[in-house]
Amino acid sequence: MSTPTQQPSALNVGVPNLPYFTPAHIANPGTPTQISADTPTLFTPLKIRSKTLRNRIIVAPMCQYSTAAFGPDIGKLTDWHVATLGHYAIKGAALVIIEATGVQPNGRISPNCPGLWSDEQIAGVRRVSDFVKSQGALSGIQLAHAGRKASSSASWVAAAVETKRPTVRSDRDVGGWPDDVVGPMGGLEETWDGKGLAEDGIFWPPRQLSVAEVQQVVKAFGESARRAVEAGIDVIEIHAAHGYLIHQFLSPVTNRRTDQYGGSFENRTRLLVEIIQSIRAHIPDTTPLFLRVSSTEWLEGTAPAEKWGSWDVESTIQLARLLPSLGVDFLDVSSGGNHPLQRVNMFASKDYQIKIANQIRQAIKAADLKLLIGAVGLITEPEQARDIVEDGHAHAHGVDRSIGEEAAAANELTDAKGGKEPLADAILVARQFLREPEWVLKVAWKLGVDVAWPNQFLRVRFPKL
Template identity: 65%
Template structure:
């Protein structure tokens, strides 16, 4: 039998996986006409995305809360994340992974504070690479929103959040934040209130903050050892970094509080620490809540809040420090936020567009990722599409402030829609008239060829 007819394996795996003739999710004829930007490659340093569709980190609350496998990824994660890679995603992100044990949202969230957690991450990396996708990991610390129960556990109690006590693997005495005490409990309900869903945090000491920066760097080093292609820093949704950024939750009077420079110091130190230990050509992403949606509330009138202008300011700073892509999200730091994010279709993509415009006007080439209720083919295409013919025309348009011809973002991050419909990327390509490769094992059930 001629070698070209063999079912060749992907090299370097501890098990057999067939090589795809063409990487799933890429156009069969990549140089064909009318291929939308959504299905063109995107190069970031040494890594090339096969299209512009990224699987956003999604909490699964499916890791062990005790024993030798605490915080480790399991075959469940290989199955779910691997399937997104199989169906054409460019990057598949592993969910928020705690850089410290008390940095997990729930006792069942994964972590990367120990070398023992590297093999589980590598198993996910391997399955993603076998399908032609890149694999990313989101490094996180939940701060005052930690030590809660999985969402479905809360739902069984008719609540949006239930505290996780020590009896179920929680750490009530080690929930931390930039500022501490009963008044800083996320939902405003004290520890004595039986309806409360969160624990009151204690204030981090300067020594603990310095150790925390080191733990982020060590987590990044472990990610590199596990073979991860991309790292994302989680600075959004009311978790620890966001808590430091916001004057609503950061009332410190030392060098990590007060002024904009003080409140952003932790994030800047984490970015520098991670950049110092990862390969120079490794992409580094950052997820931020671009706004807390607290503008014009009494809280904001009294303390100020983190808003789009704040995000633009810090993003311009971080561009020179090595952040390659800003993942634009919003909200999550206070229950008084003035938006229902599950009912507002384009609530974040317009903000992403504005931030991208501001960055380009300042000379920054930082990429922008749009996320949030992106569910339809035309919607996804429109976010990353430009009507301009070439870069020269794009540059001219920018100097004339004709922003409408610029894309809103450079990539889209999809979460819940892929949980509902893992083949979403393949369906979107078909709806947009793009003949993309399907995984070899699924080729005989593909949509009709275009």
Template identity: 65%
Template structure:
């Protein structure tokens, strides 16, 4: 509902910022011609003002030690807040470690301590003051932890560099499903060339402690005012490492069979869902395939493929997961995909998963991510037929009215329900507004941008 006083402050924050009369990035008028991309979406009690989601993007900008270790800073307010100001519906805080040794780097954020709540709350307060929702991606890096910020790697050397104790790393506490030199992520163990530390295998008790750490971090997220929680089960980090037979060689109840390898993911989902409000949406990001099935390693050990993800996806609605964020790769350097040059390489997989889930009459939203950079491309991903009713009053009411547009009409299905965008927002923080202009959608801008006096 628009404020009646045009200079009404946003309540509940310790500084003045005006409540926008109309939420930035929303159409001035919704009609049957409005692209689905600019229609709202209701997920539990959360309402996305459009279908643009800012993906979690590592910034390596948190303190590596001391009383502010792992806490978000003004850098995060500035960067994440800017996406909210310019119309993104949901802005995700980057991969946030649930345990100290679960950070990707010493400079990554964490939520293993109550002292880290305040920094997250400050970011959440500002993002929400601009009409957006704030999400957090809870993560554990596993065997890919204790690496350095990328700019510390040599200019013409590897993309990553392992972090030793002199820069805050924890080489003796890198953990994974399995341990040993053959479990170094990049398969190289050389003091000059290696980019990752050899992991030690988590004990069964330590695995259970990881599950509890995810749940406790989720509770802290809620206390900080986060609207949406995402579990990071992709890109070769710990949960993905457990899913894959290539990185999981365990012989206990967390290894071997498909049921055992997926146990950690399902336990984390259940643990988080049990401690967060029923009104809070829960997402899972997964690497839908490892691109390893055609490699010697994949042929020998098996690998995680799209069919594996579909099997998991069909179990998620019953566990209280609302959206599957479909990514891919990251668990081994031998993967056979060039994601930087393959346009729509993950969108097609997202479409395949969505169709499989819907064929079983299951309700699970699907997010598409990866190389989404153009207006028409973004429009097509979430487009569907069907009229959108004339809308009134609040965004929540708009979402209810637009609900019809998320169902198939005349046999036409969207490829995904929302788009997750990362690098394009880094290049153009105003991308939502630019896409609106390119598609001919007249949207509201931030109040402060409507008139500038010189």
């Protein structure tokens, strides 16, 4: 009698602990087949607390305006999020961050934005997170409160109404909350565009949060972080940029309160500090915590800045020095979004934020602090991405090391000892992934790095250059 041989189908092993079958990849997509001294830093791993990114390319949060605005499914992630975010993970991104997710119902940017203010919303997040992680990527979520920029709409809704407006107000009939838009300050004059209730305005006037309500916001961030961890999320990011609520509190232009949450730098940063503390109290010590900030408001020389001052790069550096002791691991450096008079075209430069990220990184290094820095903004080209994070010493002695060994070595990135030093420690890419979900694989090919592809796509793998 012949001995039975193993059937080929038995080699097609599924990812464990999922309620459905999806094949485990032979090697996680986007991971170099071998790391040597010639491997670009972009394709070396990065360890943050207990988590390891398989490369330095992160999918930045991108609003999709694709959740229910009413009923039992309000704010819940859907198959759209599994399909889009999951695809970036399939194609090799190291970390995929779910879009700005409201910690309170009135903290959503629009009625169709996701939320995590209820335990009922955990399952949808878990479904996305499980699939992203099944492809070898880390899952992240950006927790947010839109403040005075809340109850707006998707850009395509605005385009259908008025082509020149980036957004329009969402009223009650579409799930909006015009009477519960909030901010550090209140009144018609505190509307983002300064137009109050004028017909051509794009945001609702906010009402001022009471101290008790501010403290409820702090609690809401902590509770949402706890839910994220329950949903299996690996990395949490706090959204303190782009003119949303935390940014509004940081800036003297939008925060002229006279209580403990306004006035001095210490008072204006108090909300953020308390949110960080609340989140860290609700998540394991092993969970990485990211923070996205607008490093500058680009208001220098404008009337608001002349009158009140503004949040600028020096303010961000001062804040950054506080972050390591608070338990923040990674600073995601963006800019702008808090005032219509900002003096920069956000879509016309490919390096303005990258230069600022490097300036902050150098200041952190000079202070002998440990804080990883992320660069974001119009990163589209392989060579551009490579050069932002290239470190001549991060893996110079890493010839033929395993992924685990290389990740351990990369953990000391902020200690570059001469030679070529990175401008940032990782890059965050958004719109380019919308154009090319396979961007990680394409970048590797263009840079001559042999990386793993998903099993199901091996037959169409790019040929070696």
